Amino acid sequence: xxxxxxxxxxxAKPFEPRQDRKxxxxxxxxxxxxxxxxxxxxxxxIIPLMSSSKIITLIIALAIGAGxxxxxxxxxxxxxxxxxxxxxxxxxxxxxxxxxxxxxxxxDFDAPAAARRLALLGSEPPAAFVTSTLEYASANNFTPEEMxxxxxxxxxxxxYQPDENPAP
Numbered sequence: 014x015x016x017x018x019x020x021x022x023x024x025a026k027p028f029e030p031r032q033d034r035k036x037x038x039x040x041x042x043x044x045x046x047x048x049x050x051x052x053x054x055x056x057x058x059i060i061p062l063m064s065s066s067k068i069i070t071l072i073i074a075l076a077i078g079a080g081x082x083x084x085x086x087x088x089x090x091x092x093x094x095x096x097x098x099x100x101x102x103x104x105x106x107x108x109x110x111x112x113x114x115x116x117x118x119x120x121d122f123d124a125p126a127a128a129r130r131l132a133l134l135g136s137e138p139p140a141a142f143v144t145s146t147l148e149y150a151s152a153n154n155f156t157p158e159e160m161x162x163x164x165x166x167x168x169x170x171x172x173y174q175p176d177e178n179p180a181p
Contacts, residue, residue: 085107099133104149107134111146112159115166127166140170 063071086092094101099110111131118127133140147163155163 051112059118078155100135107140107142108146108149110134111142111166112163115159115162118166118169121161122166122169124169127174128170128173131170138170139173140167142172 099107102110111134114127114130117130118124128139131142134142143163143166147160147167150163152159
């Protein structure tokens with residue numbers, strides 16, 4: 014049978030509190046939600062305390078993520094520089110640049126053009142770049158033809174005097 018409910022038939026049951034006063038919990042900190050009320054929503058900015066195992070798991074996950082990110086950036090899809098100026102090249106490419114300038118000089122004997130090309134390598138005098146290239150070439154067994162071409166460029170750069178009023 015139906016339980017006895019005060020009021021008219023079909024009326025709602027009388028109000029029942031969620032918890033008794035005897036088992037109500039008191040929050041001592043705003044960071045910890047009440048134990049007896051798990052359905053309370055914690056607003057953003059208030060972070061519940063984490064156990065040490067969760068903190069360790071978080072640190073391990075961050076370390077794995079950083080490691081995978083570095084692996085991806087260095088091994089799978091590294092940065093590829095294109096269209097850089099010669100002064101940003103590695104030493105072996107700078108040597109090749111000076112050698113190509115020397116070979117171009119052998120074709121046209123245009124000392125001003127060779128000096129402009131060598132000026133792209135930095136603020137040192139063009140003869141300094143050719144001298145360091147000759148030292149590198151002798152230490153790394155360049156061919157006699159390459160040594161001769163570099164020596165001719167060095168002679169041209171040592172005797173080259175730029176115009177007082179260069180054309181615009």
